[in-house]
Amino acid sequence: MESRIDRIKKQLSGASYKLTPQREATVRVLLENEEDHLSAEDVFLLVREISPDIGLATVYRTLELLNELNVVDKIQFGDGVSRYDLRQEGAAHFHHHLVCIECGAVDEIQEDLLEDVEAIVETKWNFIIKDHRLTFHGICYRCQEK
Amino acid sequence: MESRIDRIKKQLSGASYKLTPQREATVRVLLENEEDHLSAEDVFLLVREISPDIGLATVYRTLELLNELNVVDKIQFGDGVSRYDLRQEGAAHFHHHLVCIECGAVDEIQEDLLEDVEAIVETKWNFIIKDHRLTFHGICYRCQEK
């Protein structure tokens, strides 16, 4: 069976980019931390554990590249840094986020939930939707228990 | 009748802040450009036309203050700058945005549309929603005509 990383390799070579060791290490870190919403700095520190000589600029360049290929989505929650989120394979739409204003945790919602809303927006505003970003800010179940 | 700016004045004084000439000029610029999504730099350039001696830092401090008082919402569309959007009076929720990937235009949707989705999120994920951000990326009606 073809692995996730194999398919990402193909996407890279399909766009005539090489899968260098640095790029592979970066992709592996993203795969291994799929639940998190890593900043470039976060990725850099993790990649350096595998590939100690990598430079921060290379990580930025790789993340930018993966973003252009739609392998990752670049998101901002308003804390001043960009975060990079692996796009689910086969997902028609970007998933949603729950940001806790108490503890800062970011949880994901994989369900679509927006089908009806999108239908309304497309007809009523005559807007062709290609992607969306939906984030809820509030209090997560963990902080409610405290 | 009480004007919009009067009510904003009251919000400021209610939180024991003064409405200085610089702050008033900044608020006026926001009111006069309510349709746009101005960056701090944009606001600064416009305020300087009214109040030429204002400093950029003052504009940043005022926008930060207005954000804390929920007079404006600070938003990021991913182009590297924060933008400031006047909150609709009496609006329970933040409005939504349509970002055109062709021409860059940002249109607003004032309708809520998310009531059903929020009900699902609150019960199914046990998350208390305080605010939300919803942005659609796609092609606006103007660019479709071209």
Next chain:
DNA sequence: ATACGTGCAAATCCTTTGCAAGGAT
């Protein structure tokens, strides 16, 4: 040989902060 990718350092951009001075109460 040629083109691509890298690490490093410098540069850039946006935003925040320190501080002395101005203004209101």
Next chain:
DNA sequence: ATCCTTGCAAAGGATTTGCACGTAT
């Protein structure tokens, strides 16, 4: 006199860029 606010300049943090050096074809 005290407290808040300001403008300016400097500092800060995140990201990008220039460049000489590899490395693979």
